[in-house]
Amino acid sequence: MAHPITEQQAPHGHADAHHDDHHHEQSFWSKYVFSVDHKIIGMQYMFTGMFMAIIGGFFAYAFRMQLAFPGMSVPGWGHVSPAEYNSLVTNHGTIMIFWVAMPVLIAAFGNFLIPLMLGCDDMVFPRLNRLSYQIFLLSAIVLLASFVVENGGFGGAWTAYPPLSAKAEYSLTPLGSTLWVIAVALEFVAFLMGGINFITTMMNSRAPGMKMWDIPVVVWMIVLASILFMLSVGPLIAGAIMLLFDQTIGTGFFDPARGGDPVLWQHLFWFFGHPEVYVVLLPAIGIVCEIVPIFARKKLFAYKTVLFTAFATGVLSFFVWAHHQFIAGIDPRMANVFTVTTVMISVPLAEMMFVIVATLYGGQITLSVPMLWALSFIGEFIIGGITGIFLGASGSDIYFHDTYFVLAHFHYTFFPIAIIGVYAGLTHWYPKMFGRMLNETLGKIHFWGTIIPFNMIFIPLFLLGLAGQHRRIWSYVNFPELASPEMQNLRVFATVSLVIMLLFQLVFIFNFFWSLTRGKKAGRNPYNANTLEWVAPSPPGHGNFAEMPTVYRGPYEYSRPDRDEDFWPQNVPAESSSS
Amino acid sequence: MRRWLRNAALDAVRTASGLAALALGVVGAFPETVSACSVCFSAKNEENQIAYLASTGFLTFLPLLLVGALLLWVRKRTQDTEQPRSPDHS
Amino acid sequence: MQLSYVSDGPDKVVDIRGRMPAARRRQVAPNGVIGTLLFVMAEVMLFAGFISAHAVAKTTALSGWPPPNQPRLPVEETAVNTAALLLSGAALAYAYRVYLRDVRRARVPFLIALLLGCFFVAFQGVEWLSLLREGLTVTSSTHGAFFYLIVGCHALHAVAALIVLALQYRQLLLDRLSPGAFAGAQVFWFFVVGMWPVLYWKVYF
Ligand code: HEM
Ligand SMILES: [Cu+2]
Numbered sequence: 001m002a003h004p005i006t007e008q009q010a011p012h013g014h015a016d017a018h019h020d021d022h023h024h025e026q027s028f029w030s031k032y033v034f035s036v037d038h039k040i041i042g043m044q045y046m047f048t049g050m051f052m053a054i055i056g057g058f059f060a061y062a063f064r065m066q067l068a069f070p071g072m073s074v075p076g077w078g079h080v081s082p083a084e085y086n087s088l089v090t091n092h093g094t095i096m097i098f099w100v101a102m103p104v105l106i107a108a109f110g111n112f113l114i115p116l117m118l119g120c121d122d123m124v125f126p127r128l129n130r131l132s133y134q135i136f137l138l139s140a141i142v143l144l145a146s147f148v149v150e151n152g153g154f155g156g157a158w159t160a161y162p163p164l165s166a167k168a169e170y171s172l173t174p175l176g177s178t179l180w181v182i183a184v185a186l187e188f189v190a191f192l193m194g195g196i197n198f199i200t201t202m203m204n205s206r207a208p209g210m211k212m213w214d215i216p217v218v219v220w221m222i223v224l225a226s227i228l229f230m231l232s233v234g235p236l237i238a239g240a241i242m243l244l245f246d247q248t249i250g251t252g253f254f255d256p257a258r259g260g261d262p263v264l265w266q267h268l269f270w271f272f273g274h275p276e277v278y279v280v281l282l283p284a285i286g287i288v289c290e291i292v293p294i295f296a297r298k299k300l301f302a303y304k305t306v307l308f309t310a311f312a313t314g315v316l317s318f319f320v321w322a323h324h325q326f327i328a329g330i331d332p333r334m335a336n337v338f339t340v341t342t343v344m345i346s347v348p349l350a351e352m353m354f355v356i357v358a359t360l361y362g363g364q365i366t367l368s369v370p371m372l373w374a375l376s377f378i379g380e381f382i383i384g385g386i387t388g389i390f391l392g393a394s395g396s397d398i399y400f401h402d403t404y405f406v407l408a409h410f411h412y413t414f415f416p417i418a419i420i421g422v423y424a425g426l427t428h429w430y431p432k433m434f435g436r437m438l439n440e441t442l443g444k445i446h447f448w449g450t451i452i453p454f455n456m457i458f459i460p461l462f463l464l465g466l467a468g469q470h471r472r473i474w475s476y477v478n479f480p481e482l483a484s485p486e487m488q489n490l491r492v493f494a495t496v497s498l499v500i501m502l503l504f505q506l507v508f509i510f511n512f513f514w515s516l517t518r519g520k521k522a523g524r525n526p527y528n529a530n531t532l533e534w535v536a537p538s539p540p541g542h543g544n545f546a547e548m549p550t551v552y553r554g555p556y557e558y559s560r561p562d563r564d565e566d567f568w569p570q571n572v573p574a575e576s577s578s579s
Numbered sequence: 580m581r582r583w584l585r586n587a588a589l590d591a592v593r594t595a596s597g598l599a600a601l602a603l604g605v606v607g608a609f610p611e612t613v614s615a616c617s618v619c620f621s622a623k624n625e626e627n628q629i630a631y632l633a634s635t636g637f638l639t640f641l642p643l644l645l646v647g648a649l650l651l652w653v654r655k656r657t658q659d660t661e662q663p664r665s666p667d668h669s
Numbered sequence: 670m671q672l673s674y675v676s677d678g679p680d681k682v683v684d685i686r687g688r689m690p691a692a693r694r695r696q697v698a699p700n701g702v703i704g705t706l707l708f709v710m711a712e713v714m715l716f717a718g719f720i721s722a723h724a725v726a727k728t729t730a731l732s733g734w735p736p737p738n739q740p741r742l743p744v745e746e747t748a749v750n751t752a753a754l755l756l757s758g759a760a761l762a763y764a765y766r767v768y769l770r771d772v773r774r775a776r777v778p779f780l781i782a783l784l785l786g787c788f789f790v791a792f793q794g795v796e797w798l799s800l801l802r803e804g805l806t807v808t809s810s811t812h813g814a815f816f817y818l819i820v821g822c823h824a825l826h827a828v829a830a831l832i833v834l835a836l837q838y839r840q841l842l843l844d845r846l847s848p849g850a851f852a853g854a855q856v857f858w859f860f861v862v863g864m865w866p867v868l869y870w871k872v873y874f
Contacts, residue, residue, distance in 0.1 A: 124700045192711055200703045203653070204696045230707060231642035234714025238722060242818065251807050251814040253722070259731040259811045264722055267631070271638055271718075318639050331628050334635060340603050627728040634721035641717050645710045656697050 036126035039540060041133050042111030043433070046426075048140060049104035055144075056095035057502055063088045068488075068495035070475040082474040083172065086155025089472060091147065093158030094180070098187050099140055101280040101418035106229075107136070107191065109283060109425050110198050110222040112433065116533035117216050119207025119551065119571070121543040123197045132193035139186035146179035154180035157472060159269055162254035162262045166246040178247050185240045188233050195226030207532065207571075209551035213304060214570065216531050216555040220307055221286030225279040228314050232275035239268030266328055270321040277413065278317045282310055284421030285352055288374040291428050292356055293556045294529045295371035296363025297566050300556040301355050309348040309355075316345045326394045327401050335394045342392030349385055353378055364559075369443035373424035376451050377416045384412030387462070402472075405465025408458045415454055423450070423508070430512075431526050435538040436519030442511040449504030456497035460490040528567045531555045535571050701853030709860040712826070716864055719819045720871050726811050736810045740803040742873045743796055750792045751869050757785035758862030761834075765855055772844060779838055786831050786858070793824055819872055823864060830854070830861045 032040060058076075065072065066080040073079050080088070111129065115122055123129045147153040154177040156165040165181075168174035202215065202223045242253040243265065252258030254265050293300045300306070319341040326335055356378055365371070387409040391397050400406055423446075430438050469482050476482040476491075525534040532551070536544050549571035557568040697703065727734045735741065760782035768775035797817075805813045833854050840846040 120694070125704060128704075192708070196704050196707045199707055200700050203703055204698075204700055205694060208694060227646065230711045231645060231714055234711055234716070235638060235718030235721065238715050238718030241822075242722065245807070245814070245818065249807060251818075252811055253726070253814060256729070259726070259729055261627075261725060261729045264725050267635070267725075268718055268722065315643060318642055322635070331631060334632065337603055340599070344599060624728065627725065630725045630728045634724050638717055638721055642714060645713060649706065649710065653697055657695075 034130065036122070036130045037542065038111045038115050038123050038126070038129060039433075039544075041129050042108045042113075044133050045103045045111060045136065046108035048137060049100050049108060052095050052099040052103075052140060056092050056100060057505070059088045059092040059095070060498065061502060063092070064495040064498050066474070067476075068492040070477050080474075083152060083155060085474040086157075086472070087147070087153040087173070087176070090155050090157050090180075091143070091153050094143070094184070096414070096418060097158065097276070097280070098184060099143065101414070101422075102187070102191060103136060104422050105280055105283045105287075105418065105425075106222055106225055107132075107194050109218070109287065109429075110194065110226075112429070113533060114198055114201055114219055114222065115205070116432075116536055116540060116544055117219050117531050118202065118205055118210065119532045119535075119545065119549040120201070120205040121545070121548075124201045124205055125197050128193050129197050132190045132197070135186055135193070136190035139183045139190060142179055142186060143183035146176045146183065149175040149179065152176055159273070160243065160265075161269075162243065162246065162265050166243060166254050166262075168247070174247075178244065181240055181244045181247065185237060185244075188237055188240075191229060192233065195230050198226045199223050199230075207549050207551045210570075211551075213307075214551055214554050216286075217289040217300065217303065217306055218283065218286030221282040221289075221310060224310055224314055225282045228275045228282075228317060229279045232272045232279075232318070235268045236272035239265055263325070263328055263330075266325050267322070270324045271318075273324065274321040275314075275317045277410075278313055280417050281349075281413070282313070284377065284417040284424075285310075287421050287425040287428070288356060288377050290531070291370045291374040291424055292359050293558055294527050295366045295368055295374075296360050297558045298359055298363040298556075299558055301358035301361075303554065303556065306352060306355050309351045312348045313345065316341060316348070320345055320392075323392050323394075323397070326397045339392060339394045343389055346385055346389055346392075353382060353385075369438065369440055369447060370424050370428035372444070372447050373420050373427060376447075377420045377424060380412060380420060380451075380454070381416040384409055384414075384416065387412065400465065402470055403465040404461045404469045404471060407471055408461040408465055411458050411461070415458075419450070419454075423447075429533075430515070431522030432533055432536075432538050432540070434516055434519075435522050436515050436517075437522050437526065438515045438519060439511050442507055442514075446504055446507040446511065449507060450501055453497040453501035453504070457494045457501065460494045464490055525569075528565075530557060530567050530569045532570055535569060699849035699852060701849045702856060705853040705856040709856060712860060713864070716819075716822075716868070719815075719822065720867070723815045723819065723871060726815060730811060732810075735812045739810055739812060740800060740805050742800075742816065744873050746792075746796065747869060747873055750789055750796075751866060753785050753792070754789045754862055754865050757782045757789065758859055760785060761855055761858055765851060768841075768846075768851060769848070772841070772846075776838075776841060779834075779841055782858075783831065783834050783838055786827065786834065790824060790827050790831065793820065816872060819868055823861070823868055826864075827861050830858050834858060 035041065035044075062074050062077040062080055063085055065074040065077075066085055071079070111123070151173045154160070154165070154171065154173050156171050156177065160177075160180070164170045165177055168177070171177050202219060206215070242251070245251040246253050246255065246260075252260045254260045254262045256262060289300060289306060320338060322330055322334055322338040323342045326338075356374075360375075367375075387405070391400055391406060391409055427438055427443055430436075464487060467482075467487060469476070469487065473479070476487070522538045524536070524538055526538075527534070532549050533540075535549050537546070550573075551570045552573055553568065553570055555570055559566045560568060730736065732738075760778045764775045764778035764782060767778060800816075805816065807814045807817050837846055837851065837854055840850075
């Protein structure tokens, strides 16, 4: 290959390699806190994300209690004042999207899986990777700090529309809103670094023999998500800087009284915001695509179709964002175009769902815990996707906008992604991460205890939305048409379901820590799977592989009629009978 | 047979994208303005409306252009090195 | 903790433990170049966001654009400065071409590129001072705010790039500058140089 650029690569991480060769014990700090090992960084992202999830879940508990029992003193929180309510709702959304879904789905799974699945020993930029986590941690700390400063945390909704977010006279949280913007901006910087790492690693560090179409779907999806993120986040960072200046140094970018334009923010925000939903969706679909072939013992149906549909989704995702502004007063020509594109984007998503269903067809299905999560992902996500079409039609959205119908829509998309997808991945790769199996019975109790209450929370919210219940209202007592006993009963029902669901999460936490030491030892390849991470020991040591693998085929060769074994790992040469 | 299927699929994609483009063109060109509806009292002036349309187009197509350029570059650099592999992969 | 790679050819790397002697990993391009390119793509979108916001804000300004009672932006002087920056980009490109054949001969054009870049930033600093004195500030109008925001953001990138180039110049003098690192920095400097004429056209006119 004719290279204009020849590189005498100065060995990166020389000092680290030196350490490694001498096998001398690293201190706790350099091993677990300031590590550059992709697996440790992945864990750091995961545990930080899970910690934030607990906070986000607690916030949901507090404001749901207020909605069900207005004015009550919520156990563990106390009275929820209107300002506190706003801040709780705002930061619940912010946390769940930016500090749970993004770090766990993309950063944690991406860091852990990409080098293992590509058969290399680390990311191409290990130091950048560590810096990425450190900036992310800092962003989390800034966000947490914003809750305890004077006047409390920001309460202008996770979308932070000005003028509410731009002026302290309106938001009443001068410090809280500034810290919120800074935290979000830092978080973006962290993910930008991580994303660059993922993409470059996939391009340059694949195991010998691994071609484009031999890369496992989940790696593709995480890389595509990183590309989407990278290309969409710029305008939002631009907007965030402008917002920050409006808040702090008195510019008037979003202030109509001074020649600014508040709708501009909505464009900059949603230009990022809609691709962002696919940024989190694609990795979750990737996880499902890894799990289903293994537990159906079948080749993934139409591997390339999945990827091309994902590319199509990525392209289309840049064409739909203005469906969030249908009633913000946009040009009607634009509204029409965005209606069509929004309805169109459901097509590739539906296709991906069909591909997974087709993979199941005729397979030998084992309903293990990861498989249950993967299957429920499809069932629940379809509800979210279909309700999105109603919202995408600008005519019906004029009625639905800012009601609980929208809220239920995006929870039916987001919960499958951020909770179901994460549990699927976590239960699936737990043996690889920690070397032991999770308890199946506890896993199933946790699964049903999460899925059933989840539906019990959000189906009532669809109904409430159809009845006209607006979002972001502290108490409906003052809205007689929304305070009827029937509506209030639905609110109570949803809240009680939420509490049940939250309690069932304790089962998972128990299972997680109990299995760390008591679980059955996993061995290298407990599921007889094909992809390269199952070639490495569980848990993988430094450098991941004892023998760097070479790849001979695609990742989903299950139940081939011409072979005795029903799986065929990517690294086993064709002539050798088995591994 | 497989070839026939492939061609049919390609045709279907082409027809679908053609229809979609047509639909977009039609609905984009002929909006009904309804003064009573908040969707339609939007821009402060004609210029503002055009600025929004132009920047929408600009922001939407720029990322595709960037990725397209990157892909072409990658393709150019890898083209001559992908060799066919052993036949077990079908 | 990760293993280092040593090169055994232009684009073939093996692991120093020698675990993988048989087959090799192929690189599309040096890691640094790909990483920088990806970063530049994100940066282009950042500026695209600024430009779009600027284009919209132009049409909602209260008293015309630029506001009648505000100082004009120095179009002619900046044209000279733009030329200086473009020359700097050309000098660096030339330096890289020479470098691939003869490392030492790259020193002079590299230094010229660096100095022209510094001139660009310094010139802008002077320009800003006089504009501030004439009353164009971030709070005087959205026109002023956008000017400082966009041009300032570009200047920050230029300064960051110049610091990298200065560090690399030192490496070059010591004959220790690697081609991958040079190529990566070059990509970033081309971004800074290439972005400027667009901003100049959008902001100053
Ligand atoms: C199947 C494709 C989808 C369609 C057609 C669709 C359509 C829409 C539309 C039109 C809205 C705006 C409703 C309004 O504010 O009036 C909306 C809101 C929303 N969607 Fe979707 N959506 C889809 C998939 C997703 C996915 C996959 C996610 C999440 C990962 C998601 C997350 C959201 C969120 C968070 C909001 C509300 C934002 C807010 O106002 O706070 N959507 N969706
Ligand atoms: Cu959207």
